[in-house]
Amino acid sequence: MIGESILLSELQGIEERPSLLGALKRLTYASPLYGYTLIGRTPTRLLGTPPEIIPGSAAAGQVILAGYLSFAGERREINGMNAVMEKSSEAWHCHLHGFSWLGDLRAVGSDEARRYARAMIEGWISEYGKWSPLPWRPDITGERLTNWLTHFGFYAADAPDPFREMLFSELARQARHLSRNASKAASGSQRIISLKGLVYCGVSLPDSDKHLHQAMRQLEIELSRQILPDGGHLSRNPSIQLQLLSDVIAVRETLVAAHLEPPAWLKDAIRRVAPMLRGLRLGDGGLSLFNGGAKDDADIIDQILSKANVRARTVSSAPHSGFHRLSAGRSTVIMDTGRLPPRDANRWGHAGALSFEMSAGKERLIVNCGGGGLGPEWRQALRCTAAHSTVVVGDLNSAQIDPEGGATREPRPVISSRREIDGNAIIEAVSEGYQQSLGVTHRRLLMLTPDGGELQGEDQIYGRAGAGFDARFHLHPNIQATVIQDGHAVLLKPHRGKGWKFSAADYGLALEDSVYFDAPHQRRRSQQMVLSGVTEAKGTTVKWRLTRL
Numbered sequence: 001m002i003g004e005s006i007l008l009s010e011l012q013g014i015e016e017r018p019s020l021l022g023a024l025k026r027l028t029y030a031s032p033l034y035g036y037t038l039i040g041r042t043p044t045r046l047l048g049t050p051p052e053i054i055p056g057s058a059a060a061g062q063v064i065l066a067g068y069l070s071f072a073g074e075r076r077e078i079n080g081m082n083a084v085m086e087k088s089s090e091a092w093h094c095h096l097h098g099f100s101w102l103g104d105l106r107a108v109g110s111d112e113a114r115r116y117a118r119a120m121i122e123g124w125i126s127e128y129g130k131w132s133p134l135p136w137r138p139d140i141t142g143e144r145l146t147n148w149l150t151h152f153g154f155y156a157a158d159a160p161d162p163f164r165e166m167l168f169s170e171l172a173r174q175a176r177h178l179s180r181n182a183s184k185a186a187s188g189s190q191r192i193i194s195l196k197g198l199v200y201c202g203v204s205l206p207d208s209d210k211h212l213h214q215a216m217r218q219l220e221i222e223l224s225r226q227i228l229p230d231g232g233h234l235s236r237n238p239s240i241q242l243q244l245l246s247d248v249i250a251v252r253e254t255l256v257a258a259h260l261e262p263p264a265w266l267k268d269a270i271r272r273v274a275p276m277l278r279g280l281r282l283g284d285g286g287l288s289l290f291n292g293g294a295k296d297d298a299d300i301i302d303q304i305l306s307k308a309n310v311r312a313r314t315v316s317s318a319p320h321s322g323f324h325r326l327s328a329g330r331s332t333v334i335m336d337t338g339r340l341p342p343r344d345a346n347r348w349g350h351a352g353a354l355s356f357e358m359s360a361g362k363e364r365l366i367v368n369c370g371g372g373g374l375g376p377e378w379r380q381a382l383r384c385t386a387a388h389s390t391v392v393v394g395d396l397n398s399a400q401i402d403p404e405g406g407a408t409r410e411p412r413p414v415i416s417s418r419r420e421i422d423g424n425a426i427i428e429a430v431s432e433g434y435q436q437s438l439g440v441t442h443r444r445l446l447m448l449t450p451d452g453g454e455l456q457g458e459d460q461i462y463g464r465a466g467a468g469f470d471a472r473f474h475l476h477p478n479i480q481a482t483v484i485q486d487g488h489a490v491l492l493k494p495h496r497g498k499g500w501k502f503s504a505a506d507y508g509l510a511l512e513d514s515v516y517f518d519a520p521h522q523r524r525r526s527q528q529m530v531l532s533g534v535t536e537a538k539g540t541t542v543k544w545r546l547t548r549l
Contacts (some may be wrong), residue, residue, distance in 0.1 A: 275310065368389055502529055511527050
């Protein structure tokens with residue numbers, strides 16, 4: 001399992017909207033007659049098992065053996081698949097039915113773990129072998145088949161013949177169903193997960209070449225559509241970028257293990273996606289928090305990048321994805337210079353135009369609030385502009401975010417550029433997000449000195465007088481902040497390393513409460529620095545700087 005945050009990003013709220021076609025499809029699948037259409041030749045063996053890309057956690061496996069499964073902030077008792085608590089969240093149920101936790105049992109490696117895995121698989125087949133909406137959703141089916149096949153050698157090594165016969169029959173049935181539905185998965189990374197599962201079936205199950213050819217043909221189309229020219233994913237979510245790279249590496253390694261040559265387009269996808277993922281990491285090795293992403297495990301990110309085996313330089317300018325990166329000394333700055341992502345690529349994208357995050361060494365200083373909220377209210381709040389380190393005008397959002405997902409109005413463009421002057425790296429970006437609602441434009445300039453010891457910023461708000469604004473700078477929970485110089489500066493002290501001073505000569509600074517979600521459902525208290533003012537007819541310029549002591 002790669003990590004909770006990645007899977008949660010994939011699964012959260014991707015249910016289909018009610019439609020006549022959807023209702024007819026559900027009636028068809030629920031009919032007893034549909035089960036007969038899945039009957040066909042049953043394999044008696046596997047041609048091979050796909051490699052395990054990221055090993056599971058033995059500690060998590062011991063918790064499962066004790067009768068509990070943890071995911072997305074929930075720890076639920078599981079006494080077999082027919083005794084699952086129905087009140088659990090959709091994301092938790094998706095995790096359960098996807099079986100990625102088999103890797104944790106495999107990490108334990110005991111006979112008890114093997115028997116437990118077989119009992120859960122047998123229980124699933126008994127309880128959910130007939131179609132039902134969530135367990136048989138294409139992305140969940142693809143994830144389940146991926147894990148059943150990957151860990152087959154672990155749980156089925158000494159399995160009795162009746163179990164193996166039942167399993168082979170079910171693998172073939174679900175592969176046929178997935179073949180009909182993989183391309184109908186929710187548009188975006190969920191479709192990649194579905195197609196990956198079909199690839200695994202095509203490689204592992206005898207006489208399944210048609211599954212492999214179909215999956216590879218559709219996967220080529222999806223990667224071409226979803227990967228932007230600079231290597232970023234259409235979702236603009238760093239965690240989904242990580243999931244995407246893991247998925248395409250898994251497909252490549254599975255083909256290699258089956259003695260099949262990976263196609264050039266698959267190798268090219270890895271070559272382009274990996275440098276972009278590096279560009280979205282901060283100094284602690286975790287990912288930046290944009291558009292619902294989470295920090296994620298730095299060790300797992302290292303493992304995935306190592307398996308990518310791509311030596312290209314880290315992406316510092318990604319105009320298609322809408323990100324720019326400044327790095328000097330031990331300081332790293334990542335700025336969001338893009339618009340709200342399309343709904344079908346990232347339903348819960350954020351209105352965080354021109355926000356940035358900054359780390360010094362392994363300490364995060366300036367952050368966004370994250371995207372792993374506790375329920376719909378928090379999720380919507382974290383999507384708002386005020387939850388990002390950027391300028392908020394008129395207490396409104398820079399994009400019209402819809403509580404049901406996506407935007408209520410076409411997001412306005414963001415224009416950005418990057419240059420160097422006397423060794424100073426400079427990002428300049430302009431957002432038109434407030435033009436329709438307030439008639440104002442926000443321009444932000446960030447400049448990092450060659451030694452990384454100072455970040456200078458300039459925010460301009462122009463177009464109409466009398467609009468109130470707040471320039472917000474959210475601090476990581478590990479930062480201790482103290483107002484100094486009669487309210488014109490703030491002293492920032494991280495847990496480790498040197499302190500920093502934030503100053504804005506022409507504006508008073510206020511410290512306010514904030515929150516931070518660096519992982520799903522893990523809320524931490526923090527603070528934010530706020531510069532407030534009102535726009536003037538000639539335009540208003542706010543200059544500030546962050547200097548290492």
